[in-house]
Amino acid sequence: xxxxxxxxxxxxxxxxxxxxxxxxxxxxxxxxxxxxxxxxxxxxxxxxxxxxxxxxxxxxxxxxxxxxxxxxxxxxxxxxxxxxxxxxxxxxxxxxxxxxxxxxxxxxxx
Amino acid sequence: xxxxxxxxxxxxxxxxxxxxxxxxxxxxxxxxxxxxxxxxxxxxxxxxxxxxxxxxxxxxxxxxxxxxxxxxxxxxxxxxxxxxxxxxxxxxxxxxxxxxxxxxxxxxxxxxxx
Numbered sequence: 001x002x003x004x005x006x007x008x009x010x011x012x013x014x015x016x017x018x019x020x021x022x023x024x025x026x027x028x029x030x031x032x033x034x035x036x037x038x039x040x041x042x043x044x045x046x047x048x049x050x051x052x053x054x055x056x057x058x059x060x061x062x063x064x065x066x067x068x069x070x071x072x073x074x075x076x077x078x079x080x081x082x083x084x085x086x087x088x089x090x091x092x093x094x095x096x097x098x099x100x101x102x103x104x105x106x107x108x109x110x
Numbered sequence: 111x112x113x114x115x116x117x118x119x120x121x122x123x124x125x126x127x128x129x130x131x132x133x134x135x136x137x138x139x140x141x142x143x144x145x146x147x148x149x150x151x152x153x154x155x156x157x158x159x160x161x162x163x164x165x166x167x168x169x170x171x172x173x174x175x176x177x178x179x180x181x182x183x184x185x186x187x188x189x190x191x192x193x194x195x196x197x198x199x200x201x202x203x204x205x206x207x208x209x210x211x212x213x214x215x216x217x218x219x220x221x222x223x224x
Contacts, residue, residue, distance in 0.1 A: 008150070034212050043200055043215040044153075088153070097143070097166065098213065100153040 004091050004101035012107045019076040021104050023089030026070070032092035033065055033072045038103065039085045048074060079108040113137040116201050116216035123191065124224055131186040131219045133201030139214070141207045142184045144176060147198040147218070159184060160207040191223045 003026040013019045021035075032051055036044035050056045050063040050072065062075040072091075076083055089101040114135045123129050135142065144156040158166035159178040173195075175187040184201055198220050202213040 004152075032212075036215075041220075043218045044213075045215070046212050049212055097155055097158060102150070102152045 004089055004099050006087075006089050006101035006104045008102055009105040010107050011104055012109055013079050015079060015081060015108055015110050017079050019079045019083065019106055019108065021074040021076075021087050021089075021106065022071060023073065023091075023101055024071045025089075025091045025099070027091065027093040027099075028067075028070060029094045030067075030091045031094060033063070034090040034092075034098070035061075035063060035072075035074045036088040036090060037085045038088060044088055076106075079106075081108045081110050084108045114201055114203055114214050114216035116199075116219050118219060119217065120220045120222075122222045122224060123188070125191060125193070127191075128187070128189040130188065131199055131201075131221075133184040133186075133216055135182055135184075135201075135203040135214070135216075137203060137205075137214060139203035139205050140181055141204045142178060142181075143202045143204075143213065144184065144186050145200040145202060145215075147200055149197075153200070157186075158207070165207065188221075191221075193223050196221055196223045 035048040038044045048063040086103040146154045157176040177185040201216040
């Protein structure tokens with residue numbers, strides 16, 4: 001059973017703080033990792049992807065991947081109320097379609 | 111708009127009705143997907159099409175019937191649904207079946223079965 005786990009939250013952080021979202025996965029052969037943001041009532045939107053161990057930065061977002069420990073995280077710096085959404089982690093096991101986690105609900109408090 | 115268009119946005123149907131959901135992508139992608147999203151549950155993959163051929167069917171009840179007439183269009187035909195089928199149905203597409211490139215999702219159809 002291929003699984004992707006996330007803390008469902010809600011994760012509450014004050015405006016301007018760093019939000020840290022974590023995801024673990026079970027298939028050690030997974031190669032591609034994605035973070036999607038989903039606002040309430042809307043469809044998921046791809047915000048970051050990472051393939052290699054280490055950090056990948058894009059604006060206020062940083063994705064971190066550690067394949068040995070089988071976790072991937074998303075850091076959001078200078079969190080804004082507009083970042084309040086559910087963040088979905090998706091993992092691509094080799095030769096298979098995405099496996100999505102249940103999502104972490106983030107609430108940024110003004 | 112993300113390049114993947116779904117209609118209708120909202121649908122209320124009785125358990126004896128027949129309806130269809132439509133998805134159209136304008137991205138030149140070769141793979142298309144139907145997902146079901148229920149409250150507090152992970153996205154559930156329902157059907158996968160690559161170059162108009164169904165490549166995966168994840169044990170979905172026969173009351174859901176997909177159709178992919180060409181690489182740009184995907185339908186989900188619904189009949190004799192149950193209240194537990196009420197959910198957000200999302201269509202997605204990707205460049206190729208290998209999902210290393212990520213998906214583009216449509217806005218979804220919010221389905222309510224009464």
